[in-house]
Amino acid sequence: MKYSVVIVENHTLLSQALAELINGFSRFKVLYSCRNGEELITRFKNKKYIPQIVLMDINLPKMNGIETTSILKKEYPQVKVLALSTERNTKKILQVLQAGAKGYLPKDTEKRILEKALIEVQETGFYHTKDVTSLLLESLYAKKENNKILKEREIEFVKQACTEKTYKEIASDMCLSPKTIEGYRDAVFEKLNLKNRTAMVIYAIRNDIFTP
Template sequence: MNYSVVIVEDHVLLSQALAGLVDGFSKFKVLYVCKNGKELVTRLKDPKNIPDIVLMDINMPIMNGIETTQHLREQYPQINVLALSVEEDEITILKMLKAGAKGYLLKDTEKSILENALIEVQETGFYHTKSVTDLLLGSLHPKKDKQTVLKEREIEFIKHACTEKTYKEIASDMCLSPKTIEGYRDSIFEKLNLKNRTGLVIYAIKHKIFTP
C-alpha cells in the first residue's frame, strides 16, 4: 500500500519534477498537484482528495503555505504537512512549525533525504535528522534532554518564547528586566544544548511544553 502525497507548489516545472520524483519512491504515490493553498482547500472538500501527506511550499500567491498549514491543522489534522521551501531564516521556520508542519526541508535537498523525510513524517509523525536539524534549527541532543530538569520560571520563559513576542515583550510579561530575560535565554540554550530560538520551539513541542 502506497501513501498518498499532494504537492502544493506555484512553480509548474518544479511541481512536475517533484511529482515525478515522489512517484519514483516505492512507498508513495502523488494524488494531485496544486498551485496554491486555496486550490488545495477547494479540492479537499471531496473526501477522495484527502492525502496522507502534503508537500507544502511556503511562498505562494492567494494562500501561502503557513496559512494553508494552519487550515489543515484545524480542519484536517490527519494530514501530515512537510514543508519544502527555499526559505531558511529562523522566523519563517518558526511560523511554519507553529502552524503545524511536521518537518521542514530546503528545496535543494537530496533525493534520498526527501524520501526519508516523507517516510518519517508518515510513520513517526515528525521529521528530524541530525543534518537538517543542525542546518536549520541548531543541535538537539535527546539524551541530554531527558536528563535535564527545568525550573518553573524556565518553563514559563520557554512558553513565551514559542510565541512571536520579542524578548523585551517577554520580559514585560514576566515582570523581569530585559537583561534578566537574556540571562534566562542564554542559560536555557546552554542547558539544553540549543543554538537558537527555533531549536527551543522544537524542544518545547517535542517535550510537550508547548502545543502548536
C-alpha cells in the same frame, strides 16, 4: 499500498519534477498538485482528494504555506505536512513548524533524503534534520528565557487576557486601574515581541502559562 501525496507548489516545472520524482518512489504516489493553499483547501472539500501527506512550499500566492498548514492542523489533523522550500529565514521555518508541519526540507535536498523524510513523516509522525532540531531547541530555550523576564503581575495579566474578559474587566479583577492594565499589556507586547492579544494568547498556551 502506496501512501498518497499532494504537492503544493506554484512553480509548474518544479511541481511536475517533484511529482515525477515521488511517483518513482516505491511507497508513494502523487494524487495531484496545487499552486497555493486556497486551491488545496477547496480541493479538500471532496474527501477523495484528501491525501496522507502534503508536501508544502512556504512562500505561496493567495494563501501561503504557514496559513495553510495552520488550517490543515485544525480541520484535517490526520494529514501530515512536510514543508519543502527555498526559505532560509529561521523565523518562517519556525512558524511553519509551529503551525503544524511535521518537518522541513530545503528544495536542494537529495532524492534519498526526500524519500526518507516522507517515510518517517508517515510512519513516525515527524522528520527533522539536525539543523532544524537545533533551531527548535534554541527557540524553546529562548521562549523559556522570555517567560523569566515577565514579572509575576504581568504573568497574572497574561493569564487573565487569555479569557474572554475585556481589559476593563481584567483591571477590576486585579484591583488595578485600566491605565495600569494598558501598561502591563504594552510591556508584555514589547518584551515578547508580540503585536496583538491573539498572539499573546497563542504564546501563553504554547509556553504553559495558560491552559485552555
